[in-house]
Amino acid sequence: xxxxxxxxxxxxxxxxxxxxxxxxxxxxxxxxxxxxxxxxxxxxxxxxxxxxxxxxxxxxxxxxxxxxxxxxxxxxxxxxxxxxxxxxxxxxxxxxxxxxxxxxxxxxxxxxxxxxxxxxxxxxxxxxxxxxxxxxxxxxxxxxxxxxxxxxxxxxxxxxxxxxxxxxxxxxxxxxxxxxxxxxxxxxxxxxxxxxxxxxxxxxxxxxxxxxxxxxxxxxxxxxxxxxxxxxxxxxxxxxxxxxxxxxxxxxxxxxxxxxxxxxxxxxxxxxxxxxxxxxxxxxxxxxxxxxxxxxxxxxxxxxxxxxxxxxxxxxxxxxxxxxxxxxxxxxxxxxxxxxxxxxxxxxxxxxxxxxxxxxxxxxxxxxxxxxxxxxxxxxxxxxxxxxxxxxxxxxxxxxxxxxxxxxxxxxxxxxxxxxxxxxxxxxxxxxxxxxxxxxxxxxxxxxxxxxxxxxxxxxxxxxxxxxxxxxxxxxxxxxxxxxxxxxxxxxx
Amino acid sequence: xxxxxxxxxxxxxxxxxxxxxxxxxxxxxxxxxxxxxxxxxxxxxxxxxxxxxxxxxxxxxxxxxxxxxxxxxxxxxxxxxxxxxxxxxxxxxxxxxxxxxxxxxxxxxxxxxxxxxxxxxxxxxxxxxxxxxxxxxxxxxxxxxxxxxxxxxxxxxxxxxxxxxxxxxxxxxxxxxxxxxxxxxxxxxxxxxxxxxxxxxxxxxxxxxx
Numbered sequence: 001x002x003x004x005x006x007x008x009x010x011x012x013x014x015x016x017x018x019x020x021x022x023x024x025x026x027x028x029x030x031x032x033x034x035x036x037x038x039x040x041x042x043x044x045x046x047x048x049x050x051x052x053x054x055x056x057x058x059x060x061x062x063x064x065x066x067x068x069x070x071x072x073x074x075x076x077x078x079x080x081x082x083x084x085x086x087x088x089x090x091x092x093x094x095x096x097x098x099x100x101x102x103x104x105x106x107x108x109x110x111x112x113x114x115x116x117x118x119x120x121x122x123x124x125x126x127x128x129x130x131x132x133x134x135x136x137x138x139x140x141x142x143x144x145x146x147x148x149x150x151x152x153x154x155x156x157x158x159x160x161x162x163x164x165x166x167x168x169x170x171x172x173x174x175x176x177x178x179x180x181x182x183x184x185x186x187x188x189x190x191x192x193x194x195x196x197x198x199x200x201x202x203x204x205x206x207x208x209x210x211x212x213x214x215x216x217x218x219x220x221x222x223x224x225x226x227x228x229x230x231x232x233x234x235x236x237x238x239x240x241x242x243x244x245x246x247x248x249x250x251x252x253x254x255x256x257x258x259x260x261x262x263x264x265x266x267x268x269x270x271x272x273x274x275x276x277x278x279x280x281x282x283x284x285x286x287x288x289x290x291x292x293x294x295x296x297x298x299x300x301x302x303x304x305x306x307x308x309x310x311x312x313x314x315x316x317x318x319x320x321x322x323x324x325x326x327x328x329x330x331x332x333x334x335x336x337x338x339x340x341x342x343x344x345x346x347x348x349x350x351x352x353x354x355x356x357x358x359x360x361x362x363x364x365x366x367x368x369x370x371x372x373x374x375x376x377x378x379x380x381x382x383x384x385x386x387x388x389x390x391x392x393x394x395x396x397x398x399x400x401x402x403x404x405x406x407x408x409x410x411x412x413x414x415x416x417x418x419x420x421x422x423x424x425x426x427x428x429x430x431x432x433x434x435x436x437x438x439x440x441x442x443x444x445x446x447x448x449x450x451x452x453x454x455x456x457x458x459x460x461x462x463x464x465x466x467x468x469x470x471x472x473x474x475x476x477x478x479x480x481x482x483x484x485x486x487x488x489x490x491x492x493x
Numbered sequence: 494x495x496x497x498x499x500x501x502x503x504x505x506x507x508x509x510x511x512x513x514x515x516x517x518x519x520x521x522x523x524x525x526x527x528x529x530x531x532x533x534x535x536x537x538x539x540x541x542x543x544x545x546x547x548x549x550x551x552x553x554x555x556x557x558x559x560x561x562x563x564x565x566x567x568x569x570x571x572x573x574x575x576x577x578x579x580x581x582x583x584x585x586x587x588x589x590x591x592x593x594x595x596x597x598x599x600x601x602x603x604x605x606x607x608x609x610x611x612x613x614x615x616x617x618x619x620x621x622x623x624x625x626x627x628x629x630x631x632x633x634x635x636x637x638x639x640x641x642x643x644x645x646x647x648x649x650x651x652x653x654x655x656x657x658x659x660x661x662x663x664x665x666x667x668x669x670x671x672x673x674x675x676x677x678x679x680x681x682x683x684x685x686x687x688x689x690x691x692x693x694x695x696x697x698x699x700x701x702x703x
Binding site: 047051055067072075081082086106109160163182186206208213217220245248251273279289291294295305306314323 | 496499508623640658662667685690
């Protein structure tokens with residue numbers, strides 16, 4: 001029968017995905033395996049629970065202050081949809097405008113190409129040190145590793161990124177990457193890794209922040225080249241935007257002679273006016289602030305102010321493949337606010353590392369498998385309860401639950417051999433459509449009562465395939481008699 | 494094919510021949526606050542929002558700006574600061590400048606790190622978000638001026654205070670290097686406890702005239 005079904009048109013039109021072996025979109029373990037370890041880490045769960053509930057509360061308060069939040073959100077969604085529909089034109093316009101203002105635009109098909117371009121640009125400046133402002137795109141492509149492999153020293157300057165870098169760790173949250181570390185752990189990392197740090201350093205957050213300030217200040221002042229990401233790029237004017245809190249972004253964006261910005265192609269917005277929407281949606285959704293402490297914008301090069309050499313690297317790395325998927329395309333609307341992480345019951349318990357990608361949480365569960373191809377991140381679309389909380393808080397109204405379901409279907413259809421689940425359901429269908437078999441099966445299930453030995457649930461150490469269920473859920477002990485049997489007993493046949 | 498041609502052709506392939514253009518974006522969110530720039534209620538709102546970021550606001554009449562800037566510096570640097578500790582934007586109004594202070598010139602930007610405080614004007618202020626915008630004009634100075642000294646004093650005049658973000662952006666030139674400042678430099682990366690001042694100015698003082 002399957003031979004007569006016409007092959008399904010490929011959703012991604014064969015466009016290349018993010019390449020393997022570079023960057024951080026794939027984990028070493030599947031989500032269920034990684035999550036199992038995280039769930040046992042009580043400290044991690046306590047940290048995450050505290051952090052996500054605090055940010056959730058702040059966000060709800062400042063979003064509630066705006067009477068027009070719903071209209072802003074709808075405008076944000078519509079602006080993103082309109083941008084994607086004309087993405088090629090906006091990118092060409094952005095290139096024209098940046099070039100006209102003294103910048104140089106580079107195009108990168110994937111992570112490898114972007115890393116090569118940035119490495120070459122840094123080497124051309126003759127310096128061996130790079131300061132960096134936190135950027136999801138450069139984490140995605142593994143730029144730090146590539147620069148280090150070329151013999152360059154890379155300094156992350158965002159406090160949380162610095163903690164992660166010094167601790168030889170990886171980020172676990174889009175916005176607060178060191179959310180999994182508490183102050184005592186951070187003190188230990190600083191005391192161990194920062195040269196000349198005060199040995200009396202306590203775990204007071206202010207003292208720790210000041211230690212980071214001292215450590216980095218000298219680097220900022222001598223830096224000749226910086227690498228940043230971009231939150232938005234305005235096609236109409238060639239204006240780039242970086243939103244941050246600490247001022248490390250401003251240091252990187254203004255003090256060095258050369259600035260290299262790496263930006264996913266989906267970050268473009270058509271007009272300057274569009275920022276009036278996104279600069280309201282982003283800070284309130286991410287840190288729960290009315291506005292983040294610093295927003296920097298620049299267009300090309302300004303004589304006498306800031307870097308005199310500016311390079312913009314436009315990155316595909318699987319994004320055009322996502323664009324080709326009409327259902328999943330919306331995932332490109334993401335403005336990286338992390339509101340979906342902070343409301344997700346799965347993220348709150350399993351933590352960011354379980355997702356194996358720089359994009360954790362609900363948006364990561366759709367974005368990562370789409371960028372890499374579903375087969376490389378096949379467990380992520382299942383890392384969700386489909387409760388819809390992520391959709392409710394998303395400032396650009398990305399329907400994450402629908403994309404998750406779409407990707408699950410994609411994954412199931414891609415299976416060449418039937419899965420255990422498919423075999424089980426086929427068997428069940430046969431049993432349920434034959435009354436005699438059904439009654440026999442029901443009676444057979446009573447054997448479970450022997451295994452349960454009077455307890456209300458079956459032991460969780462049952463052999464496979466039942467163990468797949470009992471590992472994470474209770475399987476009730478079968479009743480003494482079936483519903484039909486008790487009906488017959490009480491009412492007669 | 495060059496990377497540029499290839500990425501653009503992938504975008505076109507992804508969107509297909511008959512790409513659908515979505516409906517026009519409806520901008521039915523608030524485009525204006527309804528109150529004119531400088532409305533007393535907006536000034537109150539700005540003060541409230543700026544103070545919420547743990548910055549300090551000093552209010553004065555337009556004639557008292559010079560004295561109030563000095564009072565702000567007293568507060569930020571402690572009594573007995575020297576004029577040489579302070580550097581001001583080159584286009585800052587003459588009568589706003591503390592006597593004897595240094596005016597920013599073409600020196601290398603990193604030399605500004607030696608100064609304790611800087612004084613600048615702003616291009617516009619958004620009351621609802623407590624945001625001051627510096628646009629790199631002579632009165633606001635180059636970006637490093639408001640970044641490297643540890644104490645920043647910004648002078649805002651009443652006519653520069655608008656209610657909402659859309660009104661603020663409409664007054665700005667997107668080709669200039671802009672810095673939007675909402676409170677002092679801050680981090681919440683350690684157990685979400687807010688600490689003011691990691692890399693930028695740790696102290697922000699706003700002189701609001703009018």
